[in-house]
Amino acid sequence: MTSGRDRRAGETAEDARIVRTRADVARAAFDVLVEEGSEALTHARVAERAGYSKTTLYKHWPARSDLAATALEALRDFQHREPTGDIRADLIGELTTFRQAVLDLRLDRVLSAMAQWATLDTMRQIRTEINGEGQRPIRNILQQAFEGAELEAAISMLSGVVACPSLMFGTVPDDDVIEAAVDIVLHHAGRAGNPRSV
């Protein structure tokens, strides 16, 4: 995030310093969230891990929800796959990517930490936005085959194939389980009489 690609013509040393500070704090906030949990995400703790003063943190991120938002910026950079138009392959690809994010980014711990923010309005808004963005690729693919209650069910069902084992048992599904889930959903989409049959 501090690489040359972020530099623009005319950027000053001051700008570069701010970019670096933001990247350091975002990283420290993410690490605190994943490794120490939701409650630990305070200005004091993030300042300590990032190696900046609390004054600096309060200046740029006045509220705890600002720290939460910056912690989750790492997730926004997460690369979804380009859809190929093959619904089965695209769904399997998205779920495989989701599984990899659980392993690499500890997305299960991010999800569970965010779930504990329900009592705070600003935090809840961030959660809804982040999770909505995270589900969007699966929603877009499934919209080709489903609508209404079936669409909502299918989105939660496919999210659940990765989310439930990781949140409930700390495991991730094997390839054959992901494929079985996609086939169960698509078999229904392909049923006789479905106007959006695939």
Next chain:
Amino acid sequence: MTSGRDRRAGETAEDARIVRTRADVARAAFDVLVEEGSEALTHARVAERAGYSKTTLYKHWPARSDLAATALEALRDFQHREPTGDIRADLIGELTTFRQAVLDLRLDRVLSAMAQWATLDTMRQIRTEINGEGQRPIRNILQQAFEGAELEAAISMLSGVVACPSLMFGTVPDDDVIEAAVDIVLHHAGRAGNPRSV
């Protein structure tokens, strides 16, 4: 839990006091977990909420994992429905009961709090046991129609219909979404050539 039903012949006043203490502490530990989160589940905080001394708590529940186990006893008492043998009705019934537990017991907050215990061995064992028990009725019903990877996929998918909206967005699914999910799964089970076709 302190009602006459728990009394046995020959029970002394001392026994009754212990039963009441256990019920009070279990209740306070559950409330701390749901309302204040995983990190707040300490001997000091539970003692304060239950109105007992820390000494009493350490005597009966020496480790934090003992407090966690007692907090989750409330979930063990949770009544699952008696299966009727009608797979569709039984699955819809289980998911409706799960949804009600999210609303009444804040099961979503319990799940997310437990998800943050991944780093502690004893806590992780308790989580695995509790979540395994919670999924057992759905597993038992689905075993009538699925096996192998399809069974694991179907269990996570149906759990996800309730768990994903509540954990990700703080909402619960409508009846028609639950019914659509069950129909998607059972339509696949009823496909031509399935040896366990329902």
